[in-house]
Amino acid sequence: MILKIDVQRRGVHYTKNALQVIDPAVHQLRSPNIFGARDARLTPVPDSLLLRDGSSIVVDPTPLERNPYLVDVVDGQLVLTDQGEVLETVDFWSKPDFYDKKTSSGVLMNHVITARPQRINVFPSGFCYFWVNDKGCRFCDVVNHLKQQRAELGIPTRQNPQDVFEAVREALKQPGRFTTICLTAGSDTRGAEPFDQEVDYYIEILQAIGANFKVKKFPSQLVATAFSEKQLARLYEETGLSSYTTDLEVLDEELFEWVCPGKAEWVGYREWKDRLIRAVDIFGRGNVGTGIVGGVETAKPNGFTSEEAALRSTLEEAEHLISNGVNVVFSVWVPRPGSYFKDQKSPSLDYYVRLAKGLHQLRVKYGLRVDFDDYRRCGNHPDTDLARLL
Ligand code: SF4
Known part of the structure; x- marks a missing residue:
C-alpha cells in the first residue's frame, strides 16, 4: 500500500519498452473519464496498473520532469x-x-460507460452546476475537462438512458468480470427543491440499468450530492441502488467553505454531515460513505501548515462520521492542471500512510465494513485496500 500511495502521489511514466508490451486487443488503454488527468491529454497508454495481490493503482501518466515512477521492462x-x-x-x-462495441444509436460503448478491473463506471453527466457562478471545488477540473477533452471526443454532456442500458447489458455478458456498477456526475442544483433534477436523472439512469436485472436491488454505488431524506428515499425505493456516497472532500468546516464554495453555498458543511448520517437510516450501516481528497486540507494559503495538526483534525472528524455508521475513504490528492489548485503540492508520503492506517483503524474500532468501496470494487482508496483485513 505504501508503494501504491507513492505511485499515485508521484504518477508514472511508461518507457518505450513498456509501451511495446501493450496489445490494444488485450489491454485497456486510457478511456475518457469524467475528471481530467495530470498530463491533460488522452494518450494511448495503459489505463492503470495492477499489483500482484489484485490491488489496482489508479494512476495518470505524468511528465518526466515531475519525477514520476517508471513503468519499464x-x-x-x-x-x-x-x-x-x-x-x-x-x-x-x-x-x-x-x-469497442457500439450501442444501437451508434455510440461507442466506452464513451457511455468505462471500466475498472471489476467495476462498471457510469458518468451520466459531465457538467457541474457549482461552476456556473465559479464555485466549483478548488481541486476539481470537471467542467474544464468537459469543455476540452470530452467535447472533442463528441461525448454528450448527458448520457442517454437507452445507451447506458445497452452498454451495461453488453458489459454484463462477460462472465466473472464485474462485481458492481458505480455512477457519478457533477451536481445539478436545479429543481423545485435544489437537486431535484439531479435526483430525477439518476432515477432514470438507474432504472435503465436495473432493467438488466431480474431482482430489485443490484450491487451499485451512487456518488452524488448530499440529498434530502425525501430525495434519498426516492432513490432507494424507485431504483435498485444499494449504496450511497456523498463527498465532503475535506473534514473541516472552514476549509470546506474555502475548498468547496458551491457545496457550502447550497448545502453547508454541518447539513452535509447530517444528511450523511441520516442516509444510514435509509441505505443501512456500511452502505453510506463520504470521500475526502486526502491532503487538500494542507492546501495553501488557508490549509493546515502542519501535517500533524491536519491529520489529527481529519481523523477526529472521521471518527465522528464512522462512529455514526458513515464510511470515510480518501483518494490521493493530485493537483490537476485544469483545477484552481493546479500549482499546489500534495503532502508527504508519510502523511498518506498515516491517514490510510488511521481510517482503517477507525473502521476496525467501530466494526464498519466498506464492501461497496473496497479494493475489488473501487481500488482507488489506500485505506479501503486495507479493509480486506477486516
Ligand atoms: S461537486 Fe465539486 S468535485 Fe464534484 S464535480 Fe462539482 S466541483 Fe467537481
Whole structure:
C-alpha cells in the first residue's frame, strides 16, 4: 500500500519498452473519464496498473520532469522502478469485451460507460452546476475537462438512458468480470427543491440499468450530492441502488467553505454531515460513505501548515462520521492542471500512510465494513485496500 500511495502521489511514466508490451486487443488503454488527468491529454497508454495481490493503482501518466515512477521492462517482466531500482512487478488492466462495441444509436460503448478491473463506471453527466457562478471545488477540473477533452471526443454532456442500458447489458455478458456498477456526475442544483433534477436523472439512469436485472436491488454505488431524506428515499425505493456516497472532500468546516464554495453555498458543511448520517437510516450501516481528497486540507494559503495538526483534525472528524455508521475513504490528492489548485503540492508520503492506517483503524474500532468501496470494487482508496483485513 505504501508503494501504491507513492505511485499515485508521484504518477508514472511508461518507457518505450513498456509501451511495446501493450496489445490494444488485450489491454485497456486510457478511456475518457469524467475528471481530467495530470498530463491533460488522452494518450494511448495503459489505463492503470495492477499489483500482484489484485490491488489496482489508479494512476495518470505524468511528465518526466515531475519525477514520476517508471513503468519499464526488465528481464522480460513489466516492473515499477524508481532511480534505477526495480521495486515490483505490475500488470496492465485487461480490456473488457464491450469496449469497442457500439450501442444501437451508434455510440461507442466506452464513451457511455468505462471500466475498472471489476467495476462498471457510469458518468451520466459531465457538467457541474457549482461552476456556473465559479464555485466549483478548488481541486476539481470537471467542467474544464468537459469543455476540452470530452467535447472533442463528441461525448454528450448527458448520457442517454437507452445507451447506458445497452452498454451495461453488453458489459454484463462477460462472465466473472464485474462485481458492481458505480455512477457519478457533477451536481445539478436545479429543481423545485435544489437537486431535484439531479435526483430525477439518476432515477432514470438507474432504472435503465436495473432493467438488466431480474431482482430489485443490484450491487451499485451512487456518488452524488448530499440529498434530502425525501430525495434519498426516492432513490432507494424507485431504483435498485444499494449504496450511497456523498463527498465532503475535506473534514473541516472552514476549509470546506474555502475548498468547496458551491457545496457550502447550497448545502453547508454541518447539513452535509447530517444528511450523511441520516442516509444510514435509509441505505443501512456500511452502505453510506463520504470521500475526502486526502491532503487538500494542507492546501495553501488557508490549509493546515502542519501535517500533524491536519491529520489529527481529519481523523477526529472521521471518527465522528464512522462512529455514526458513515464510511470515510480518501483518494490521493493530485493537483490537476485544469483545477484552481493546479500549482499546489500534495503532502508527504508519510502523511498518506498515516491517514490510510488511521481510517482503517477507525473502521476496525467501530466494526464498519466498506464492501461497496473496497479494493475489488473501487481500488482507488489506500485505506479501503486495507479493509480486506477486516
Ligand atoms: S461537486 Fe465539486 S468535485 Fe464534484 S464535480 Fe462539482 S466541483 Fe467537481
